[in-house]
Amino acid sequence: MARPTMAQDIERKIKELILERRLGPGDPLPTEAELMELFTAGRVSVREALKALQAMNVVEIRRGSGTFVGSLSLSPFAEGLAFRAAVRHRQGEPGLLELMKVREALETGLVGAVTAGVPAEDLAVLRALVVTMEGEAVRDGRVARATDRAFHLALYASLDNHLLSEVLDAFWAAMDRVREDVDDGHQDPAVTCAQHHEIVEAVAAADGVRAVRAMSTHFDGIRNRLEPQSASASASASASASVSASVSAPVSA
Numbered sequence: 001m002a003r004p005t006m007a008q009d010i011e012r013k014i015k016e017l018i019l020e021r022r023l024g025p026g027d028p029l030p031t032e033a034e035l036m037e038l039f040t041a042g043r044v045s046v047r048e049a050l051k052a053l054q055a056m057n058v059v060e061i062r063r064g065s066g067t068f069v070g071s072l073s074l075s076p077f078a079e080g081l082a083f084r085a086a087v088r089h090r091q092g093e094p095g096l097l098e099l100m101k102v103r104e105a106l107e108t109g110l111v112g113a114v115t116a117g118v119p120a121e122d123l124a125v126l127r128a129l130v131v132t133m134e135g136e137a138v139r140d141g142r143v144a145r146a147t148d149r150a151f152h153l154a155l156y157a158s159l160d161n162h163l164l165s166e167v168l169d170a171f172w173a174a175m176d177r178v179r180e181d182v183d184d185g186h187q188d189p190a191v192t193c194a195q196h197h198e199i200v201e202a203v204a205a206a207d208g209v210r211a212v213r214a215m216s217t218h219f220d221g222i223r224n225r226l227e228p229q230s231a232s233a234s235a236s237a238s239a240s241a242s243v244s245a246s247v248s249a250p251v252s253a
Contacts, residue, residue: 010039010049015058018069029059029067074163078170096175097226103171104219110156110164111199111215112208118158125154126200133196137189145176151196155203187221195221 004012014035023029030038035046050067053059060070081099088095129151133143149172156164195218202211 006041006045007048007052010035010041010045011052013039014049014053018058023069025069025071027069029069031066074166074170078166078173081170082173082176094226097223099171100175100219100222100226103168104216104223106164106167107152108212108215108219110159111203111211114156114158115203115206115208115211117206118203122154122158123200123204125157126151126203129154130193130196130200133189133193137193142187142189143192145172148192148196155199187225191221 014029017023017029017038029035032043032046032050035041035050036043039046050059050061054061054070056076057070057073060068062068085095085099088098129147132147133151136142136144136147152168152172153165156168195214198214199211199218202214
């Protein structure tokens with residue numbers, strides 16, 4: 001394993017400093033000169049460490065004002081997750097299918113918790129979004145992705161889990177990157193609306209088993225659109241392997 005560079009070592013120390021001083025987003029950090037003195041490091045290494053941490057939203061460098069603890073947003077992670085899935089998908093690998101299965105496990109695992117006590121205002125928002133979907137289905141022949149996305153984010157609002165919202169956004173970002181490759185057109189918009197309606201009614205009835213079943217059914221359509229591509233890629237790879245094997249095998253007398 002390669003030894004960490006001086007800049008990487010300073011990155012680690014700055015993170016430790018934030019933890020030790022119990023700093024939060026927006027709190028000021030020592031100046032560049034103070035960090036150099038504190039860590040006995042050169043200006044170049046300190047600047048390199050700060051830029052790397054800024055890319056991860058750990059710190060925020062405000063020109064003319066100083067350096068502060070960043071937003072700690074998961075957007076770099078979400079972008080990396082989306083890009084990885086998109087690249088693997090374009091290479092004929094099941095990157096998007098794998099991502100979808102993780103999202104399905106996450107949502108089916110959490111929707112039951114939502115049924116334990118969803119506020120009336122959240123139900124009103126969800127029902128309004130279903131009405132919007134129904135209008136889009138009639139007018140445009142499809143449900144807008146933005147509306148679908150808003151529904152799934154609103155569904156878990158009562159859990160008050162910002163990490164969950166950011167992770168779910170990562171899944172949507174990945175799908176958006178390859179949406180031209182995943183044809184949503186053959187998903188019947190009436191079915192989509194009915195599935196979302198069933199999820200809302202299951203949550204409203206505080207029926208966890210029904211809600212999990214409804215969510216799983218909802219993901220069936222997405223899975224069916226992705227699995228054939230994955231299976232096709234696997235079959236193609238197997239066929240290529242068989243051809244290679246037959247060419248290299250010795251001919252029997």
